[in-house]
Amino acid sequence: MPKIAIASENGGGLDDVVASRFARAPKFTIVELDEKGNIVNVRVIDNPGAQATGGAAIKAIQALINEGVDLVVGPAFGPNAQAVLTEMNIKSMTAAAGTKIRDIVEQAKKELGLG
Amino acid sequence: MPLEIAVASGKGGVGKSTVSSTLALYLKERGYNIIAVDADADAPNLHLVLEVKSWEQEEGFSDAWVSEIDYSRCTNCGVCAEVCPYEAVSFTNGKYVINPVICEGCLTCALVCPEKAIRRKRVERGVIRLAKTRYGFPLWTAELMPGRPNTGKLVTEIKNRAKAMAGKDTVIVVDSAAGIGCQVISSLAGANAAILVAEPTPASLSDLKRVHTIAKQFLLPSALVINKYDINPEYVDKILEYAKEENIDVIGMIPYDDHVPRAAAEMKPLVKLYPDSPAAKALLEIARRIEETIVRNWRDWARKHMPRKPVHYTPIVIKPKELGS
């Protein structure tokens, strides 16, 4: 079942908003969908990149790989982050910081070809 | 979303800081919310041009490593010197010494040392600073400690700080470093437009092409400013030819003008000190055109000036024979 990770500004969750930075976002909201695009599960995880002194983006992506994420949403991805996502066949999507996460899920469904 | 404009050149000393500072000042006076970012971490200069007297915030980054040999355990076997990828280990005065301004702190020597005599320690990579300029807009600066490996991380950090404080109509002006290395790559990544500055010399054209290749790798629409165009009018044609081939928007040209170094000597922005000088007039006209075409109409402008021959970065990789093809 497809999983989306959204860089979250505050405590995470569907009512939170997209963070202003990907690698240093305090949390990731993990939304799991079924094949029809219905939300079946929402979790929040800490971002190991948030406190990292270096290589934050890579640490963040490693955590998302461990979660089995298929699509990552953030305000922007640097060339190194992009390189890793491409190598690992993880889709990426940008969304303006401050956008409601609930709204993002709708766009993300299209990106994944669902619903 | 804030609009990010990166000013780059490839070649040093052609006028990046003059163009970026003028652009920031002009747009601020036209009522835009501006944030200036000095992404030349090797030799930041924008705070000098913008007459910054004190810093509001200063933050050290200690995320760099340097390796050190514990001489109580070292047996002088020299394996560390053999494996160091940067030749940072030399044999001086009877012992092996790691040169701290070359060492990048990778774990290689520590891993091969048979006596486990090498440890690495955290050292300061650089400092990021924030100032409120007297012109009413903030300036973010990054400065790399001398001898540290060049890195895009400091540049990425100050750009992120700028983005975090930006409103959706803010214009962020990024003055990038010279060259095409990681700092410049980080300066151009995520920008909405690149303003490339060149002077009419073969060296500058060569460097312009290199930095434009990076812009193409990012699918970044670019504009061109030719500085000191009258020092060599026939070379101007060569540069314009390249711009035409590559669909780069030629925004304007600035004549050679003594007032520029004079203003630099006074450490004041040219357009404030000598607003009627030929160079200042040309710069202001360029800033006006940038506002009109890039800032106010970014979508249309970007579509028109998308790189005609986009380039995809692909690493050149040589597989080891043992793994077959």
Next chain:
Amino acid sequence: MRVKLAVTGGKGGTGKSTVATNLAALLARERRLVLADLDVEAPNDHILLGVGLENEEPVKIMLPFIDYKKCTRCGVCAEVCDTGAIVLTRDKTPYVVPRLCSGCRACYFACPEKAIIEGQRVIGYTYHTNVRLKTSSFDLVTGVLREGEEHTPPVVLAARRRAMKLANDVLLVDTSAGTASHVAIALEGSKLAVAVTEPTPLGLHDLEMILKILSEQGIEAWVVVNRWGIGSSGRMMDRLAETARNYGAVIKARIPYSRDIVDSYVKGVPIVEMLPDHEVSKVFYSLAKEILETI
């Protein structure tokens, strides 16, 4: 190789390459010289000398390839990788992201199963061109970083090594601007460095940074002030002299600003050949003479 000299300077665009190419042209009249252009992100010496880049050799750094038959998914390779170039999948299978790899080989040494095999990645090129001027000839070695590659030091190192192999008398290196570690790599082993600056506050600020590194590395520093004339004040020169003194360096020459330099710059002929009686050329002669006496 008998002696290594360097031309450097913190600020970009002060005229390092102009000084380096002219000094090379003059020193080569008396000694067998190799000029190494180690400004690998934006090399310009060949352009100022009007020559091409020949005898291309790729600069390769190690790229790890994983032998998945031997890999036990322990994850140590990803742990020791500083640049994040090894990423683990959910079941801890390591994947290499070539673009991020700096070629340090930490993973190779760390792998307990010897499951990492050394492959290579080309990140740039070095060139060797024989430069024939009217009054001297010398060898030019140039390093060029491939566009899109981020890691400069290995290319500087490769070009430096190639130049050192060729040099059996005098090696003159032209570094890039700034004070990052790749400049320190370019400067390594130099007996004397000519630090080029300009008489402006920006030039002063950047001069101090490069003099600091030179002093720490035990390299004798001679300061050359370029573009002297426009808006330059005696006060500025005093401040430059004071800064130089603070780091045990000395101001050796002042090159007056001249549009004739621009002309030679554009035509690809060093000014000492194009306008040998020019005041700027005279400054280069005396500087070269002093260098020859010192080495």
